Each structure stands twice: as C-alpha cells, then as structure tokens.
Amino acid sequence: MQCQRGFTYLMLLWWVAIAGVMLAAAGRSWQLDARRARDAELAWRGEQIRRALETYSQAPVADGVRRLPLELEELLEDQRTGQTVRHLRRLWPDPVTGAQWGVVRREPDGAITGVYSRSALQPVRAPAGVNSYAAWRFEVTPP
Numbered sequence: 304m305q306c307q308r309g310f311t312y313l314m315l316l317w318w319v320a321i322a323g324v325m326l327a328a329a330g331r332s333w334q335l336d337a338r339r340a341r342d343a344e345l346a347w348r349g350e351q352i353r354r355a356l357e358t359y360s361q362a363p364v365a366d367g368v369r370r371l372p373l374e375l376e377e378l379l380e381d382q383r384t385g386q387t388v389r390h391l392r393r394l395w396p397d398p399v400t401g402a403q404w405g406v407v408r409r410e411p412d413g414a415i416t417g418v419y420s421r422s423a424l425q426p427v428r429a430p431a432g433v434n435s436y437a438a439w440r441f442e443v444t445p446p
Contacts, residue, residue: 349441417442
C-alpha cells in the first residue's frame with residue numbers, strides 16, 4: 304500500500320497540464336476564427352460603403368452636376384433631388400477597430416472617394432499587395 308501514495312495527485316497534475324495545452328491550442332484557433340470573421344465583415348461593410356458612394360455619385364440631380372459626398376452621413380439621406388434616397392441604410396463602424404472609418408478624400412474639393420480601416424494590424428485574408436488593414440482601401444473612381 305505504501306508504493307501507491309500520490310498516484311491520484313500525479314494523475315491530476317497531468318490532467319491539468321494536458322487540459323492547459325488543449326485550451327491554449329483552442330484559444331489560438333478561436334482567435335484566428337475571430338480575425339477571419341473580422342476580415343470578412345470588413346470586406347462586406349467596406350464594399351457596401353463603396354457601392355453607396357458609387358450610387359451617390361451616379362444619382363441624377365436637379366442641377367445636373369454629379370458629385371461625391373463631403374461626409375459619409377450624406378449617404379444615409381440624399382435629398383439633392385427633392386426626394387430622400389438612401390444609398391446606405393446605416394453607417395457601420397469599422398469592424399476591426401470599432402471606431403469610425405478612415406476616409407479617402409479627393410484633393411481639389413475634399414469629396415470622399417473611399418474608406419479604410421485605421422488599424423495597422425495585418426489581415427488574415429486580404430487582396431494581393433495589402434499588408435495592413437489601413438492599406439485595404441474601398442474606393443470608387445470619381446465621376
């Protein structure tokens with residue numbers, strides 16, 4: 304009976320060590336899954352804003368001069384024609400930072416041509432040549 308002392312304690316220590324290793328591996332996997340989900344959400348939201356900028360710039364207006372918005376809020380309620388047109392239902396925050404998007408502005412008039420994330424982190428999946436979220440731009444060609 305003397306040689307069996309501590310066997311249960313030793314097995315409990317092994318079980319805790321193995322469980323810790325498995326939880327660490329699961330945590331890395333969950334973290335990678337969360338980053339992939341943020342990348343997908345960034346791509347979806349950015350593309351929605353890009354499309355809204357495109358429809359805003361192509362919308363017929365009373366004076367005949369098509370332009371891009373000066374603020375992103377103009378995409379929510381466009382009243383240039385006298386009727387309210389919603390190019391975007393809501394203005395989502397940047398899914399990576401949770402804050403406002405960075406805006407790409409055209410030089411002469413300050414019109415918004417696109418958006419980007421302000422995060423300097425590296426995305427998991429991104430278009431070729433993009434090595435940070437801030438370099439991933441969702442832009443429209445100006446009219």
